Amino acid sequence: MTQTAAEREExxxxxPQDLSGEQLRWMYRRMLLxxxxxxxxxxxxxxxxxxxxxxxxxxxxxxxxxxxxALREGDTITSTHRGHxxxxxxxxxxxxxxxxxxxxxxxxxxxxxxxxHIADFSQGIIGANGIVSGGLPIALGAALSCQMRNTDHxxxxxxxDGATAEGGFHEALNLSTLWQVPLIFVCQNNLYGLSQPWExxxxxxxxPERARTYHMPAECVDxxxxxxxxxxxxxxxxxxxxxxxxxxxxAKTYRFLGHYVGDxxxxxxxxxxxxxxxxxxxxxxxxxxxxxxxxxxxxxAQIRAEVEEELQAGIEFAKSSPKPPAADALSDVYxxxxxxxxxx
Amino acid sequence: MREITYREALREALREEMERDETVFLMGExxxxxxxxxxKVTLGLSPQFGTERVRQTPISEQGFVGAGVGAAVTGMxxxxxxxxxxxxxxxxxxxxxxxxxxxxxxxxxxxxPLVIRTQGxxxxxSAAQHAQxxxxxxxxxxxxxxxxxxxxxxxxxxxxxxxRLDDPVVFIEQKLLYNTEGPVPEExxxxxxxxxxxxxxxxDCTVVATSMTVLKALKAADILEREGISVEVVxxxxxxxxxxxxITASVCKTSRVVVTHEAVERCGFGAEIVAQIAQTAFGYIxxxxxxxxxxxxxxxxxxxxxxxxxxxxxxxxxxxxxxxxGEL
Numbered sequence: 001m002t003q004t005a006a007e008r009e010e011x012x013x014x015x016p017q018d019l020s021g022e023q024l025r026w027m028y029r030r031m032l033l034x035x036x037x038x039x040x041x042x043x044x045x046x047x048x049x050x051x052x053x054x055x056x057x058x059x060x061x062x063x064x065x066x067x068x069x070a071l072r073e074g075d076t077i078t079s080t081h082r083g084h085x086x087x088x089x090x091x092x093x094x095x096x097x098x099x100x101x102x103x104x105x106x107x108x109x110x111x112x113x114x115x116x117h118i119a120d121f122s123q124g125i126i127g128a129n130g131i132v133s134g135g136l137p138i139a140l141g142a143a144l145s146c147q148m149r150n151t152d153h154x155x156x157x158x159x160x161d162g163a164t165a166e167g168g169f170h171e172a173l174n175l176s177t178l179w180q181v182p183l184i185f186v187c188q189n190n191l192y193g194l195s196q197p198w199e200x201x202x203x204x205x206x207x208p209e210r211a212r213t214y215h216m217p218a219e220c221v222d223x224x225x226x227x228x229x230x231x232x233x234x235x236x237x238x239x240x241x242x243x244x245x246x247x248x249x250x251a252k253t254y255r256f257l258g259h260y261v262g263d264x265x266x267x268x269x270x271x272x273x274x275x276x277x278x279x280x281x282x283x284x285x286x287x288x289x290x291x292x293x294x295x296x297x298x299x300x301a302q303i304r305a306e307v308e309e310e311l312q313a314g315i316e317f318a319k320s321s322p323k324p325p326a327a328d329a330l331s332d333v334y335x336x337x338x339x340x341x342x343x344x
Numbered sequence: 345m346r347e348i349t350y351r352e353a354l355r356e357a358l359r360e361e362m363e364r365d366e367t368v369f370l371m372g373e374x375x376x377x378x379x380x381x382x383x384k385v386t387l388g389l390s391p392q393f394g395t396e397r398v399r400q401t402p403i404s405e406q407g408f409v410g411a412g413v414g415a416a417v418t419g420m421x422x423x424x425x426x427x428x429x430x431x432x433x434x435x436x437x438x439x440x441x442x443x444x445x446x447x448x449x450x451x452x453x454x455x456x457p458l459v460i461r462t463q464g465x466x467x468x469x470s471a472a473q474h475a476q477x478x479x480x481x482x483x484x485x486x487x488x489x490x491x492x493x494x495x496x497x498x499x500x501x502x503x504x505x506x507x508r509l510d511d512p513v514v515f516i517e518q519k520l521l522y523n524t525e526g527p528v529p530e531e532x533x534x535x536x537x538x539x540x541x542x543x544x545x546x547x548d549c550t551v552v553a554t555s556m557t558v559l560k561a562l563k564a565a566d567i568l569e570r571e572g573i574s575v576e577v578v579x580x581x582x583x584x585x586x587x588x589x590x591i592t593a594s595v596c597k598t599s600r601v602v603v604t605h606e607a608v609e610r611c612g613f614g615a616e617i618v619a620q621i622a623q624t625a626f627g628y629i630x631x632x633x634x635x636x637x638x639x640x641x642x643x644x645x646x647x648x649x650x651x652x653x654x655x656x657x658x659x660x661x662x663x664x665x666x667x668x669x670g671e672l
Contacts, residue, residue, distance in 0.1 A: 076418060078414075107451070108450075108451065108453075109449060109450050109451035109453070110451035110452065111451070112448055112449060112450075112451045113449040113450060113451060117449040117450065119446075119449070119450040119453055119454070120453070121417070121450065121453045121454060122453075126414070126417050126418065126446075126454070127417075127446060127449065127450060127454070129442075130441075131437055131441050131442070134410075134437055134438070134441060134442055136410070137406055137407050137408075137409070137410020137411055137413070137414065137438055138410050138411075138413050138414035138417075138438075138442060139414060140407065140410060140411045140414060141410060141411035141412060141413055141414020141415040141416070141417075141418070141422075142414040142415070142417070142418045143414075144411055144414070144415050144420075145414065145415040145418040145419055145420045146418070148369065148396065148415070148420060149367075149419060149420070155414075167406055168406050168407070168410065168437070171404045171406050171407030171410075172407055172410070174402070174404065174407065175401070175402070175404060175407045175408065175411065178402070331452070332447055332448050332451060332452035333447065333448050333486050333487055334447070334487070334489070334511045335447065335455055335509070335510040335511050336509055336510065336511055336537075337489075337511070337537075337538070337585055339486060340585075341538055341584055341585025341586060342538075342585070343538065343585075
């Protein structure tokens with residue numbers, strides 16, 4: 001891999017005490033997998049192979065990966081329309097994700113959900129959501145469920161800055177502290193709600209300050225630094241598992257591309273874009289790992305080759321998977337009835 | 345058989361299901377004692393089950409209905425109460441986009457065993473934001489089941505079933521029905537969704553009625569009986585699934601049909617019933633299909649204006665009489 005400006009500019013710092021080389025390499029690999037998954041999806045979308053909307057998150061990978069590194073089996077996440085990174089970080093297999101994007105039977109949602117609605121309930125991924133802020137009250141309920149079932153599981157609610165002006169945001173924050181549920185709000189603030197700069201959406205734009213008015217610990221972290229994100233989320237998860245209620249984390253990050261594939265993002269300032277690209281979280285971690293002796297150039301090349309192979313296999317899996325019969329559109333509406341209301 | 349009120353029947357259903365299954369819990373505004381909810385259905389449940397399981401919420405419909413969705417897909421069986429069906433507007437994303445869609449969008453992974461109890465209907469001068477009948481909104485959304493019981497017996501049996509189903513149910517009560525009494529057995533029973541009930545048999549005309557209008561249709565049948573007109577009253581009990589077979593069987597027998605509900609006529613659920621009858625029983629119908637529904641205006645406040653818009657036995661009887669005598 002070539003050295004970028006970011007690798008020269010960002011300080012390396014010292015290795016974190018609470019993360020092993022194996023964990024750090026997992027983070028590196030997972031971020032790269034997300035990045036290349038989305039790059040591949042973009043190419044296939046532009047080639048006309050994938051339908052619908054594709055909301056990409058290149059640049060934001062450190063947030064879901066740092067977050068999910070602090071979770072364990074049995075924990076739950078909700079995600080958003082820009083959710084590929086969140087669900088891959090939690091454990092989704094890119095084969096079945098590509099299959100979903102291609103609308104195949106082997107996709108996570110058997111072709112009924114697509115890019116915006118990937119879910120894997122077996123891994124606690126209870127759905128990416130096409131409605132901005134729609135996942136916040138649902139995450140509240142999942143966390144309430146963790147509490148009422150007397151588990152020490154936690155729920156992470158991923159959402160964007162765009163959700164913070166919605167009523168559901170306020171209601172979920174308020175109820176989460178009222179009930180002291182094990183919930184971690186992770187706001188991926190990528191600075192834009194579609195085309196609107198985030199600072200134009202509220203008079204009071206200090207999100208942790210807003211969260212603290214509901215009496216929960218809150219902090220703003222560098223969302224381009226996976227280790228920092230991990231640290232903040234791990235602290236919040238520990239509090240939640242101890243029964244100390246919800247926390248709020250704002251991870252400042254950046255969407256390298258437009259709102260969806262096809263959006264030229266003319267509303268984004270060129271200098272701003274270049275500045276954030278220099279802070280790309282993936283080469284940054286790569287350089288740190290090399291400096292700390294956790295990754296050789298050969299290993300980095302090996303990881304990249306593995307990721308590319310995995311994605312290639314994923315595309316082949318998706319393309320060779322059968323399309324569901326069109327009439328499959330009529331199933332999965334109810335558990336107990338067909339779509340006419342006849343008992344199943 | 346003992347007689348209890350519609351309210352008591354609903355409370356018994358909640359109590360029995362909470363005793364049977366510890367994942368069943370209640371959420372809603374003002375539902376804990378001493379207030380015990382706006383129409384007192386949950387009165388007495390919080391002392392028995394505690395305020396964890398009879399969980400009072402702030403005025404936050406989107407928040408607590410959404411919490412119900414999230415809890416339902418992760419192993420609980422929440423029963424949330426929206427105090428007035430008019431307030432469901434505040435939670436429509438969670439009802440129509442989330443609860444109704446999660447199973448489908450996830451390719452059949454999600455189960456959403458959520459019951460949304462609410463109540464609607466006019467009759468207490470509650471005016472335009474506390475007296476609507478919005479059942480058609482919910483029946484229109486694929487993914488939701490809709491129940492609308494008219495009697496204490498149906499209310500208890502259907503609510504117990506609703507709680508046990510793994511699909512989201514909008515369970516619509518009626519504010520004037522809470523004090524009505526009817527026979528309810530002491531022993532355990534449930535009622536299936538998708539099974540209409542013939543509340544009264546007759547031969548000259550079928551009246552398909554829901555919720556409060558079932559009671560009005562039965563009174564209309566009494567009036568008309570004295571005039572020699574025999575009316576059959578069919579209550580679908582659940583709007584989805586809809587037992588169209590029982591309805592059309594009745595229509596085929598009587599050859600005339602009047603559909604009545606408290607909701608406004610335009611795009612009301614009656615339009616769906618009428619369309620299905622026309623599609624499946626057209627050749628058996630001897631007279632134009634009729635609807636007796638509220639005029640398409642918001643519920644007014646003043647008692648005489650509200651009464652003017654409401655469905656009563658005389659409006660139903662008048663329409664049936666004219667239909668049977670060939671005036672229509």
